[in-house]
Amino acid sequence: MAVVVQNVARAAQAVIDRLAQAGVATIHEAQGRTGMLASYMRPIYAGARIAGSAVTISAPPGDNWMIHVAIEQLGRGDILVLAPTSPCDNGYFGDLLATSAMARGCRGLVIDAGVRDIRDLTAMGFPVWSRAVSAQGTMKETLGSVNVPIVCAGAAIEAGDVIVADDDGVCVVRRAEADAVLAAAEQRLAGEEVKRERLAAGELGLDIYAMRDRLAAKGLKYV
Amino acid sequence: MAVVVQNVARAAQAVIDRLAQAGVATIHEAQGRTGMLASYMRPIYAGARIAGSAVTISAPPGDNWMIHVAIEQLGRGDILVLAPTSPCDNGYFGDLLATSAMARGCRGLVIDAGVRDIRDLTAMGFPVWSRAVSAQGTMKETLGSVNVPIVCAGAAIEAGDVIVADDDGVCVVRRAEADAVLAAAEQRLAGEEVKRERLAAGELGLDIYAMRDRLAAKGLKYV
Amino acid sequence: MAVVVQNVARAAQAVIDRLAQAGVATIHEAQGRTGMLASYMRPIYAGARIAGSAVTISAPPGDNWMIHVAIEQLGRGDILVLAPTSPCDNGYFGDLLATSAMARGCRGLVIDAGVRDIRDLTAMGFPVWSRAVSAQGTMKETLGSVNVPIVCAGAAIEAGDVIVADDDGVCVVRRAEADAVLAAAEQRLAGEEVKRERLAAGELGLDIYAMRDRLAAKGLKYV
Amino acid sequence: MAVVVQNVARAAQAVIDRLAQAGVATIHEAQGRTGMLASYMRPIYAGARIAGSAVTISAPPGDNWMIHVAIEQLGRGDILVLAPTSPCDNGYFGDLLATSAMARGCRGLVIDAGVRDIRDLTAMGFPVWSRAVSAQGTMKETLGSVNVPIVCAGAAIEAGDVIVADDDGVCVVRRAEADAVLAAAEQRLAGEEVKRERLAAGELGLDIYAMRDRLAAKGLKYV
Amino acid sequence: MAVVVQNVARAAQAVIDRLAQAGVATIHEAQGRTGMLASYMRPIYAGARIAGSAVTISAPPGDNWMIHVAIEQLGRGDILVLAPTSPCDNGYFGDLLATSAMARGCRGLVIDAGVRDIRDLTAMGFPVWSRAVSAQGTMKETLGSVNVPIVCAGAAIEAGDVIVADDDGVCVVRRAEADAVLAAAEQRLAGEEVKRERLAAGELGLDIYAMRDRLAAKGLKYV
């Protein structure tokens, strides 16, 4: 049952890059408020904003062997996404693996477990979103799989799906929907710009969005 | 049962501003070690230190409609305080709402739920203390109430109470007690300055606070 | 049962300082993947990297009296390590205690509870690893013990053990093993440097560590 | 600041007893989906269903002294409700205190902390809803208050409020609203009986509640 | 995006019933240690052991409207499986919905949220595995979907997959794999019976499974 799937299809790089620009919050709205990983996934440092195609890893608790296998499967611009088969906060990944991944063009790591060498990863500019920071080490004894469907932090992810991550967390976009989601996201961004100006000028959302009648109809009372 | 209470009494702005200067840890001590919100309430960026009058929001899980209503009730220098009616980590608040709130003079948000657009809020200098960061969006389908008494992160808060927040967390001061708490806090700060100098010079707390006899009486043994 | 143990043996200062340089992740590996405190122990600010001999404190929930007692037991270069006798997130420690501890040469605090005055501690450069940040205050009513064996964040620690802490968390090294662990850690660091260069040049861990045969033998399939 | 408030007003006993019969889920609905304590409050054994007037206790972490004080304030049919001033899972209450409380007519305990002597309490038929079960003991060193307003498991409770508790959890009813809530609850129960029969006969809620048109209007699609 | 998928394929009822007999722990082993939902999913009463085809529900936080829609989609022997779109512990389901579901032949509920009316559900013999027990009610304002793929308690589940649940938790078996998993499970059970007798007679697993050589080869030392 331990397999490595090769030849994974990916979305167009230009689309992926523009998804990164749109940011997690906008993309998540643009695809109907879906795709968010759990809010316990936090970046190891502030300010990173990336997107890339998922190279997925299903790994046993306390065993990071499959990361070495996955790195060989990386294309330029990809993101490693690891889910343990049961909850584990061990530090699966550190600066040596990051060095190797960066040499292959990897843009970052999303891991529903722990990461370590935070100081080095920050200095290298290799962003990680994780459930935990932990120096507690791992083994290389048991197989897992690469590029199989996984559930990572509550979200179903397949190899080649687009991962977008920034300070707000991590969002997954189905590969086949990347173009449509990008279009919706960019339309949304344009609309927000107009609203931002009106709100900054002191207009109220109650008026811009014409909410007063609907609030009254639902029974809101001012006292 | 969905109401918006208007015309909320507030403490004097000068008192509020000096409470911000005193800081959360001192104020909490000055009012008898009471008033702290739960320690899971964390700032989205380090270094902010604010105080303001609470505009309270009771909101259903996954629904941020009432924030639009609450923004209209903001006075200059106020702080939005939101408690969901059941635990929810959704991102109720982002940069558009912050733009609107800032235009009304709002100093920050305290929310026992999630917040998003962290990068933008940080760039705007709009501080938030929250239970979670999450881009997971919300609806505008169900009413809640504004300026009613709420329980936020374990603390009972009424509209017009003074909220003080900094890197140590969030504290609430009853509106009617703001003057007395400020007096006690400033007296405390003055006393601390003297102690700080003595401690920095190497004197021990055991001697400054005359603890040795009481420790011996309780039975402490040196071996 | 409340005792203060004096005259605690310590490791050599030079060894301790080199352990700090090696860092938590390396030391933990060098001693067979043991010694880590739980991953919920987080630094109050990024970038600190310290080591020192443990002055241990066993304290009741909500009572920080024993910290004053422990400060008198500090030698230059020591680290305070506090475990409450039952889980408690109160802010046991703030800037006044830090002033006193620094005057005695203390390098930092590891506390399986809460800490406060984060802004001041950061400005002073006094690093703390804690389970929580909380301004919620404590009492001085009940005795505890100093320099007795404790369990802190899941790790058994004795007075005089070496504590190493950085952005990856906190690790304990038995005093008697400090020399051997340092030797193993430095050997490990030397080996890592070579691997880092090869990985940066694009060689794969699969080849450097000769993993391909063992993976195949265990049954990994490429599809 | 440590006070014991005496002469607390209570709701009529007959009303309280009928609230117990209605049960937590119904009462909570009858008062607009409000009043629930957090879902981590669990009964120590299944099947208990009680209501009574709250005698409230605000206690320091790890100190149960005030429970002795509160027992003197119990009237027949009352319920003890304890909130620690900061989170604590210590076993504040066991079989001796239960013996004393039962001798005063107390119907049970609601405690946002720990309880112990579970086997004995079960044998005695003294129900407890708690956050934790723990034999970890407490002190009698520090004062708290009795019959002051508290926040217990996220709900604001005043002395004399009616507490209703069963296998579904714990709910608070404001003393002044007890009559109205009871009326609404009993009306609700009557209506439910009719619905239960129709549903048991195989009719669908979609039809009984006439939901199909509203679902279609909101855009639900059958595929 | 709110859809109800009809005409879902199901596994053979006889296979499903034998999967229930095999039990969760055995089935999970038989399919390569996969398929378990998170361990926080607990039964509301001990002793239930069921299997059935999943009717899946994706519901907004705090809104149980879609359960009414899902009940119409139930076939005899099915199991309702609900995942909220963000974490929520509200009591989505109680005795009226259970009455309706039982009238349609439903065998139980698996819900990554809260349930209520525990006493009634237990008396009715309607088993539920849930993340929480809570009387906190829900709305009927917002659409979700029925019989779409969901992630429930960390496991990806599609409509028609077989759900097996007992005191050990909940496991999902892909519909297409049900026959093969059953065969492997029953073979496993047969083998376990033999081992149980040898172990009961005092033979050691070390000998039955011939572990001693492998332990020695890995370096285990007896001292």
Add this chain to the structure above:
Amino acid sequence: MAVVVQNVARAAQAVIDRLAQAGVATIHEAQGRTGMLASYMRPIYAGARIAGSAVTISAPPGDNWMIHVAIEQLGRGDILVLAPTSPCDNGYFGDLLATSAMARGCRGLVIDAGVRDIRDLTAMGFPVWSRAVSAQGTMKETLGSVNVPIVCAGAAIEAGDVIVADDDGVCVVRRAEADAVLAAAEQRLAGEEVKRERLAAGELGLDIYAMRDRLAAKGLKYV
């Protein structure tokens, strides 16, 4: 570093059995409110009350191989105590291992991880106190150690220490202190009986323990 320590000293069986009778809450008080494991350690069924000498197991996350090794080290009346080297909720132990352990005279299991086959273990009368119930299986790939010092659920435990467990949780008594703790516990029990009768008769703890003067001296006010 993987070792099995043989020839572990144990306390006298008669002392151990009387410790079981005294119960966890009393023993914990009798040894100065120390020795409790964390309150998340819960029994799989109510009513069990055992004591025995600890056979300790340090196991990697997700690997139960060492349990087979430990069973050979069991003496009649012993208790297995397992701590994973990092947090893990996998089901390390089920009915086959219990059959084997019971054949060796084992009285129960204390495990800071998961257990499975709950229905069978309950039917067999083999009690377990655990952090989780989970059918998620484990490997047999990596060594650990038996009868070495461990930290289990926050308590330091050595092989041969006495473990006492009942519905209130789990407590450890140092082997060398077993006689003294038993004496203190039995004295305590005798004293409690007298108090229980007085409290049942309606006397108040305030009077029995002569608390009124001390409360007044500390400043308690009746209003």
